[in-house]
Amino acid sequence: MDDKAPATSSFFGLDERLVLQRPSADWDLVLDEGPVVATAIHDGHLMRPSLIPHLAIDEDQRRREEDPMTGVLVSVGDVRLCVRASRFQVDLNRPRERALSTNPEDTWGIRVWKGPLPEQELALSLALHDRFYAMVTELVEHLIARWGCVLVLDIHSYNHRRAGADAQPAMAGGNPDIDVGATTLDRSRWGAVVEYMIEVLGEHPAGGRRLDVRENVRYPDGGHFPEWLYATYGDRVCAITLEYKKIYMDEWEGHADIEVIEDLRKGLQAAVDGVRPEFTACR
Template structure:
């Protein structure tokens, strides 16, 4: 699918099961049978060459602010979605108005762009934002019709060594190994699911030590994607954001520890298995 394909065309067909009939260059999507969607919307690194020319940051800086390896963790979902494009090309966890921003407040004080982004580049990125939300709308509505309710795992990662490659990491107090974001979900309906996931995730080890898993520590306001899901679908969707501290990699060199990544993947698989019955019961 090219950049000019309308967002209003259907992405899926249904016969005995949901089938993706309209693939996209914007994302990788695997649809299996079940009510769990796992997404890695900041995993991607690709950017249009025409947009790269306007960047004020180099490739290493850009990769450091992305969420590499989070795409591995989507294996926990029945539906597995990884976005290919960099968050700097289009940020799908922000509203359309802020999806490609030159405002320093939106980029952690980092000057990302040399100057104003050309209108054509902005249009291309916003069209990708429109396609994503049109696709997710269709996907979630099909799954709700099939299962009654849906669990969405919005998987991200965060840096904890911003002071520099040779500086000490940020203290653990405000930086759990996994920060569970559950700011806008219906607590009366899904609170037990959140608590059970925290319990199971915290019972696992990574790199030989027990994980520190807490709720709403770093991002008390949540992100646009889960907020939009809850505003649109109410208690039929339980959207949980998982922010993994980059204990699984060196955020300055980009080198990952695959054994720790695998430990984290197994922990998330176990947490989903522990709450799956809640969503199967919605049928």
């Protein structure tokens, strides 16, 4: 692929730096000058009104399976992207054919939908999936043209008290506080970046304790978004998925601890600051 920025633009314009041509109702996107992109594609909770009557789960259940507050952590990026729609309206971390699934096997055994969805609803959700990947394609190509290489942080969270509000949390062995997913990147080029980030994240305590930070433990197969980035851009993009265990909130009550979130954000900021020179040097 040619490293030059696209000749025509649907989403962005170029003045002295990259600028948005128009706002989008689908996502919040902030552009600053730099090669670090931070995304929270499962942070959103909005649901299309026409989909709500088809839901078999209530709002609390839906929110529990989303990634609330991950949008706070994207502040570490030069480019900051938060998707507004719930992952159940469209899951942007899955391939198009599974982005709106009614199969409980795709939703941790939870029956999300009452039955098959109307074709029109499927089409509307898949159109959002298409718009997102078209936008990200243009965005990343502009950033590669400007910087030579890009760091993409794909930020998520996960539940560890699935047995119930009063049950013991999942065993720590398979559930680190931060799971650093590095399954789809060029290890020979970016392996040192991954190792440094793990080290720095582990050095920054949250809630008064040292964090358990490990690589490829919780989700060893990665997700579609980083897989797509690697397949499309190869070693020009270093895509790292960060899965935060919901130690920063009560996943059943939905109450968040802002101090712990800020601790996590500071640790991630320190890790990003440390690896940034690897990406600014690509020009």
